Amino acid sequence: MDSGSLEPTKTRDILASFIKGVHKSLRDKCSVSENADQIWKEHCQNKQLLDEYARSMKSLATEYWNLSDEEGKKQSRNNWTKEIILDYFRNEGIKNERTREKRKIENFIHFRLPNYEYSYPELDYKLNESITILDVGSCYNPMKDIKEFDILAVDLAPGDSSVLKCDFLSVQLSNKLEIENYVVKSLPKGTFDCIVFSMLLEYIPIKQQRLECSIKAYELLKTEGLLIIITPDSKHETANAAMIKSWRLALSLLGFSRITYSKLKHIHCMAFRKTPVELELWGKLTISSLNRNQEVSNLGDLMYIPQDLK
Numbered sequence: 001m002d003s004g005s006l007e008p009t010k011t012r013d014i015l016a017s018f019i020k021g022v023h024k025s026l027r028d029k030c031s032v033s034e035n036a037d038q039i040w041k042e043h044c045q046n047k048q049l050l051d052e053y054a055r056s057m058k059s060l061a062t063e064y065w066n067l068s069d070e071e072g073k074k075q076s077r078n079n080w081t082k083e084i085i086l087d088y089f090r091n092e093g094i095k096n097e098r099t100r101e102k103r104k105i106e107n108f109i110h111f112r113l114p115n116y117e118y119s120y121p122e123l124d125y126k127l128n129e130s131i132t133i134l135d136v137g138s139c140y141n142p143m144k145d146i147k148e149f150d151i152l153a154v155d156l157a158p159g160d161s162s163v164l165k166c167d168f169l170s171v172q173l174s175n176k177l178e179i180e181n182y183v184v185k186s187l188p189k190g191t192f193d194c195i196v197f198s199m200l201l202e203y204i205p206i207k208q209q210r211l212e213c214s215i216k217a218y219e220l221l222k223t224e225g226l227l228i229i230i231t232p233d234s235k236h237e238t239a240n241a242a243m244i245k246s247w248r249l250a251l252s253l254l255g256f257s258r259i260t261y262s263k264l265k266h267i268h269c270m271a272f273r274k275t276p277v278e279l280e281l282w283g284k285l286t287i288s289s290l291n292r293n294q295e296v297s298n299l300g301d302l303m304y305i306p307q308d309l310k
């Protein structure tokens with residue numbers, strides 16, 4: 001795409017609509033096909049399209065999103081992510097969350113399960129010097145200069161030499177990191193302090209696949225590790241509140257506890273921790289607190305995006 005001689009706002013709009021168009025075309029194809037896995041496979045092999053997407057995304061984010069002034073900094077997904085991760089791992093975040101979670105569980109047991117035997121686990125988080133981060137769908141590795149982070153950046157189509165090629169939907173999970181010719185073949189379970197899905201889930205065309213990504217994140221994180229999810233939305237905070245609530249329910253039922261949520265001008269930002277509370281008990285608490293009258297027959301249905309409904 002050559003848009004070099006156009007006005008900046010025009011170029012920005014062209015890049016943004018190309019990106020949205022790739023997402024839409026994938027969703028449309030999957031919605032009329034019996035074989036969404038095949039559509040996804042074909043998409044992953046379309047090198048020309050993926051490379052153009054990577055160039056467009058990098059250009060949009062680094063040249064056209066104004067992030068240099070004070071307001072821009074406040075609205076930046078990378079600044080939000082950095083602040084939340086550092087607060088959680090380097091300040092009192094883990095300790096505060098344990099206290100909050102313990103209190104929540106104890107209240108729940110007291111009122112709903114008075115005969116239940118339970119003690120909140122003794123925890124001792126082992127953090128290496130750097131915070132290990134798996135940035136899924138990283139594109140150009142936007143957080144690579146943050147010195148506290150040790151980032152494994154992966155993408156279908158790397159937009160920077162520091163990013164390894166990997167389809168998160170099909171990559172194997174095992175007990176070690178395996179890389180062949182800059183392609184990730186397998187990721188180690190239970191080893192990451194933090195996983196970042198920054199503007200990833202709305203690219204994934206099917207609700208069930210979004211759930212699969214979330215399940216993989218759960219398996220790859222250490223207990224008490226963080227999952228950061230950023231998803232674009234320029235509407236008012238309340239416009240898609242039902243979707244945000246629905247994702248929270250799905251992720252809670254997987255064993256995540258939401259620790260914070262912010263609506264910035266163009267994005268929703270969420271951080272979840274992998275709770276150390278046993279899943280059966282956590283599920284009961286989730287159903288009682290978040291799911292008062294909703295029937296959940298398929299967790300995948302909860303991971304919808306507004307575009308699925310169009």
Ligand SMILES: C[S@@+](CC[C@H](N)C(=O)[O-])C[C@H]1O[C@@H](n2cnc3c(N)ncnc32)[C@H](O)[C@@H]1O
Nearest residue numbers: 137138139155156157166167168169198199203
């Ligand atoms: C909208 S871009 C976001 C880039 C970056 N995270 C950011 O915040 O600027 C979405 C990225 O997710 C990548 N992606 C989508 N599905 C993926 C998958 N299954 N595995 C790895 N990367 C994926 C795309 O190639 C694309 O680079």
